[in-house]
Amino acid sequence: MYSSLAAAIRDAESQGKSLGVLALEVESRDQARPVADIRAALGRALVVMRGAVDQGMVGDLHSASGLVGGDAAKLRHGPPGPLAGTPFRDVLARALAVQEVNAAMGVIVAAPTAGGAGVLPAVLTGLAAARGIPDEQIITALATAGLIGAVVAERASLSGAEGGCQAETGAAAGMAAGAATEMLGGSPSQVGHAVALAQQATLGLVCDPLGGLVELPCVFRNATGAAIALAAIEMALAGITFAIPADEVIDVMGEIGREMDVRYRETAGGGLAATPTGRRLARERMVQIKRSGA
Amino acid sequence: MVSLLDIIGPVMVGPSSSHTAGACRLGLLARCLVGGTPDKARLELHGSFARTGEGHGTDKALAAGLMGFRPDDERIRTALEIAEREGLQYRFEKTTLGEELHPNSVRLTVERGQHSHVMVGSSLGAGRVFVTEIDGYPVEVHGNSHTIVLLAEDVKGSIARIAAILAEDDCNIATLRLTRKERGGDAFMVIEVDEEPGENVRDEIRKLKWVRWTHRLDKVSA
Numbered sequence: 001m002y003s004s005l006a007a008a009i010r011d012a013e014s015q016g017k018s019l020g021v022l023a024l025e026v027e028s029r030d031q032a033r034p035v036a037d038i039r040a041a042l043g044r045a046l047v048v049m050r051g052a053v054d055q056g057m058v059g060d061l062h063s064a065s066g067l068v069g070g071d072a073a074k075l076r077h078g079p080p081g082p083l084a085g086t087p088f089r090d091v092l093a094r095a096l097a098v099q100e101v102n103a104a105m106g107v108i109v110a111a112p113t114a115g116g117a118g119v120l121p122a123v124l125t126g127l128a129a130a131r132g133i134p135d136e137q138i139i140t141a142l143a144t145a146g147l148i149g150a151v152v153a154e155r156a157s158l159s160g161a162e163g164g165c166q167a168e169t170g171a172a173a174g175m176a177a178g179a180a181t182e183m184l185g186g187s188p189s190q191v192g193h194a195v196a197l198a199q200q201a202t203l204g205l206v207c208d209p210l211g212g213l214v215e216l217p218c219v220f221r222n223a224t225g226a227a228i229a230l231a232a233i234e235m236a237l238a239g240i241t242f243a244i245p246a247d248e249v250i251d252v253m254g255e256i257g258r259e260m261d262v263r264y265r266e267t268a269g270g271g272l273a274a275t276p277t278g279r280r281l282a283r284e285r286m287v288q289i290k291r292s293g294a
Numbered sequence: 295m296v297s298l299l300d301i302i303g304p305v306m307v308g309p310s311s312s313h314t315a316g317a318c319r320l321g322l323l324a325r326c327l328v329g330g331t332p333d334k335a336r337l338e339l340h341g342s343f344a345r346t347g348e349g350h351g352t353d354k355a356l357a358a359g360l361m362g363f364r365p366d367d368e369r370i371r372t373a374l375e376i377a378e379r380e381g382l383q384y385r386f387e388k389t390t391l392g393e394e395l396h397p398n399s400v401r402l403t404v405e406r407g408q409h410s411h412v413m414v415g416s417s418l419g420a421g422r423v424f425v426t427e428i429d430g431y432p433v434e435v436h437g438n439s440h441t442i443v444l445l446a447e448d449v450k451g452s453i454a455r456i457a458a459i460l461a462e463d464d465c466n467i468a469t470l471r472l473t474r475k476e477r478g479g480d481a482f483m484v485i486e487v488d489e490e491p492g493e494n495v496r497d498e499i500r501k502l503k504w505v506r507w508t509h510r511l512d513k514v515s516a
Contacts, residue, residue, distance in 0.1 A: 001296050012412030027298040032488070041299055048305045064349060105351060105371050110311035112420045142302050149301035159312055159419025161342045161397045212346025214309035264398070266342055274373050286349065
């Protein structure tokens with residue numbers, strides 16, 4: 001797969017293809033596997049993504065610690081806010097839903113990771129539902145997202161333990177922004193700007209989960225990550241460009257990750273995890289996990 | 295090489311691709327070293343695996359992998375109970391395996407019958423794994439291909455002989471790495487192949503007098 005988004009954009013433009021179609025062809029060559037086979041695997045991923053959205057919307061799930069759960073249902077059925085009835089609110093609810101399922105040890109698609117698994121399905125399935133986009137197009141968008149994620153994996157990291165939350169929900173926001181921009185008709189270079197716009201907004205974001213559990217703030221970071229992706233999509237499709245190329249934004253994400261103190265890399269040693277309330281909740285909940293054997 | 299399906303995937307039981315799915319894959323690879331579910335397993339957790347593994351089900355996922363469950367298998371949730379029922383004796387320890395090692399790492403010592411092996415592996419994020427050591431020999435196994443590992447006396451022409459066995463099975467070698475602890479000492483070979491090698495490949499290799507042992511590590515990625 002590509003290690004530079006600029007190179008992928010150049011190839012897509014010169015060959016008159018979308019990044020998603022290009023990614024499928026490159027993957028087919030890399031893995032010696034027919035494109036139809038890869039599309040089928042992505043199609044199965046889409047089924048699992050939708051399943052997690054539906055399961056999470058019911059609102060009866062509880063995580064190991066009981067710290068999160070039931071909030072997706074509040075967005076779906078609860079009192080309206082200024083975004084009531086918009087795809088924006090629906091996308092937020094979907095992101096919470098998938099992440100609540102994840103926290104409850106349900107089945108999800110790590111995209112790119114489990115901790116950031118809510119962003120991509122929320123943005124793609126939410127916007128596709130709003131616009132009546134067929135599954136075949138969502139599957140191609142998943143390939144676009146995969147290409148973007150592969151570039152991040154090569155240039156920076158997709159691990160909170162290595163790069164903080166910017167490498168998980170941040171990378172997921174970049175992937176979702178780029179993929180949805182293409183799904184909604186954006187050009188390869190607009191995809192690049194969408195990725196840069198989303199990823200720059202999450203630079204420096206630390207990974208500071210209470211007790212080290214993928215629960216709090218992870219569930220909410222997925223919703224806000226999806227919100228950042230939506231903002232980036234809206235701007236990129238409007239023709240707004242971001243002067244620093246996506247590859248360089250990704251590089252700097254990697255650099256910040258390497259410089260980030262270990263307390264902010266999934267160790268529960270800093271950030272929200274180390275606040276007085278964070279420490280108290282983690283202590284109480286870990287006792288509960290041990291007791292329940294969960 | 296990063297695959298698109300590593301990024302959009304794996305389909306997995308939550309909550310953490312590194313601490314749950316990656317841990318499960320490391321368990322699957324260690325299982326291959328003893329050719330089935332171990333009788334006994336000692337799991338030394340390093341770094342973030344040691345600090346936050348419990349709440350992520352790292353222990354359950356490692357045990358699940360050792361029993362042959364894949365990352366999307368919902369039995370992961372109850373893997374420790376199943377292990378107890380199935381007679382897999384496990385012991386988890388928290389340790390430090392060195393500064394250089396990736397923060398999500400584990401050393402697995404697995405025993406089955408008379409066989410015992412030690413594997414050190416890391417979970418790199420997004421469910422991707424990397425095995426860095428088998429029985430004290432440095433290796434680089436990603437589990438993206440079927441991999442043959444073998445320990446042999448350092449005899450001349452050994453590589454040619456093994457390559458011939460693979461060729462006869464129509465198995466194409468993707469990468470081959472040979473390491474020794476000392477000159478004239480045993481040679482440790484790690485061979486990644488494009489196609490799944492047949493049982494006969496292992497049997498043929500085992501017939502070679504100078505091969506001490508060999509195992510096939512399954513492809514554990516999507």
